[in-house]
Amino acid sequence: MLITPLDPTELSSTVVVITGGWSRERDRALLSGRTVAGALDEMGVKTRVIDLSEPREDLLDSLVEAERAFLAIAGRGAEDGRLQGLLETLGVPYTGSGVLASAIGMNKIHAKTVVSAAGIRVPVGTRIEPRALPDDEAARISSMLELPVILKPISEGGSIGIQLATSGESLASALFHVADEELMAEAFHPGRTLSIGVLEDRAGLLHALPPLEAVTPNGIYSYAAKRGTADCAYHCPARVSAITLDDLKSQAVAAHRTLHCHSYSRHDFIVDNDGLAWWLEVNTLPGLSKSGNFARMAQADGIPYELLLTHILRGADIDRRARP
Ligand SMILES: Nc1ncnc2c1ncn2[C@@H]1O[C@H](COP(=O)(O)OP(=O)(O)O)[C@@H](O)[C@H]1O
Numbered sequence: 001m002l003i004t005p006l007d008p009t010e011l012s013s014t015v016v017v018i019t020g021g022w023s024r025e026r027d028r029a030l031l032s033g034r035t036v037a038g039a040l041d042e043m044g045v046k047t048r049v050i051d052l053s054e055p056r057e058d059l060l061d062s063l064v065e066a067e068r069a070f071l072a073i074a075g076r077g078a079e080d081g082r083l084q085g086l087l088e089t090l091g092v093p094y095t096g097s098g099v100l101a102s103a104i105g106m107n108k109i110h111a112k113t114v115v116s117a118a119g120i121r122v123p124v125g126t127r128i129e130p131r132a133l134p135d136d137e138a139a140r141i142s143s144m145l146e147l148p149v150i151l152k153p154i155s156e157g158g159s160i161g162i163q164l165a166t167s168g169e170s171l172a173s174a175l176f177h178v179a180d181e182e183l184m185a186e187a188f189h190p191g192r193t194l195s196i197g198v199l200e201d202r203a204g205l206l207h208a209l210p211p212l213e214a215v216t217p218n219g220i221y222s223y224a225a226k227r228g229t230a231d232c233a234y235h236c237p238a239r240v241s242a243i244t245l246d247d248l249k250s251q252a253v254a255a256h257r258t259l260h261c262h263s264y265s266r267h268d269f270i271v272d273n274d275g276l277a278w279w280l281e282v283n284t285l286p287g288l289s290k291s292g293n294f295a296r297m298a299q300a301d302g303i304p305y306e307l308l309l310t311h312i313l314r315g316a317d318i319d320r321r322a323r324p
């Protein structure tokens with residue numbers, strides 16, 4: 001994989017690290033923002049950290065002056081293409097995927113439609129009709145999908161709001177209590193939770209990093225497990241057969257390409273008890289803290305954290321339209 005360190009001429013421009021924001025993933029974003037800015041500072045890159053939730057005038061002043069933006073942020077308003085659109089309009093180069101991949105990637109239903117058209121295996125699911133009565137909707141879902149089903153927000157990350165419904169009653173009751181959120185129901189595939197990073201190298205070639213497995217007592221990689229407040233063990237590289245590994249890598253690379261992701265992305269899968277990999281979602285701005293999943297995968301591939309960050313930073317200068 002062709003990844004080279006920064007050279008001194010690249011250190012002169014000021015990099016604005018955009019973090020925080022107002023999504024429900026704000027905490028995780030701030031953690032990435034702090035570690036990214038700290039590591040870039042230590043390498044001699046001039047950084048300025050800004051919080052997307054700053055007052056509008058301050059935010060615009062900081063963005064207009066920025067020579068490059070490093071996006072260490074996640075969730076709605078930031079990972080969904082809105083921030084990318086603003087930066088495109090202001091002419092500020094930024095890290096990660098562009099508007100299209102970000103917007104589609106943030107919507108789990110649209111993302112699955114796009115990747116499944118490219119032959120990637122995805123669980124069947126349906127959008128919850130917000131105006132339908134919970135009992136009617138529970139009956140419709142139960143006739144379409146075998147129980148249990150996973151209920152999850154269409155445009156949220158970090159396992160926020162994920163629920164498992166094992167019976168028609170628990171499904172109706174869950175629907176009754178979350179009436180104001182855009183939700184989807186999806187076939188539950190018991191199995192192992194794996195995530196796999198994709199990195200585009202300097203030659204424009206896509207590489208899948210070694211997958212990471214998150215092992216939790218009930219098999220669901222929950223909000224608490226992600227925050228470190230519930231039991232969770234990590235294995236990277238994940239212990240999977242050579243066939244499953246090939247399957248995961250080729251599906252992750254195909255999903256990155258099909259969604260028009262740029263520079264890097266992380267794909268979440270379930271590997272079921274038959275070893276089949278089911279693509280769940282893309283994270284177009286995966287967390288980048290030093291101990292986070294993406295950094296772990298890079299490390300397992302021999303790419304140290306600092307090199308990973310400089311490579312991602314350099315991706316800001318590559319024209320997204322020139323890439324597959
Ligand atoms: N269809 C499914 N079958 C089994 N487990 C699932 C399914 N969908 C989600 N999960 C579990 O929930 C976790 C979070 O789901 P995911 O779709 O990645 O959403 P988020 O954006 O919140 O991370 C997954 O890593 C997995 O452990």
Ligand SMILES: [Mg+2]
Pocket residue numbers: 158159268281
């Ligand atoms: Mg996920």
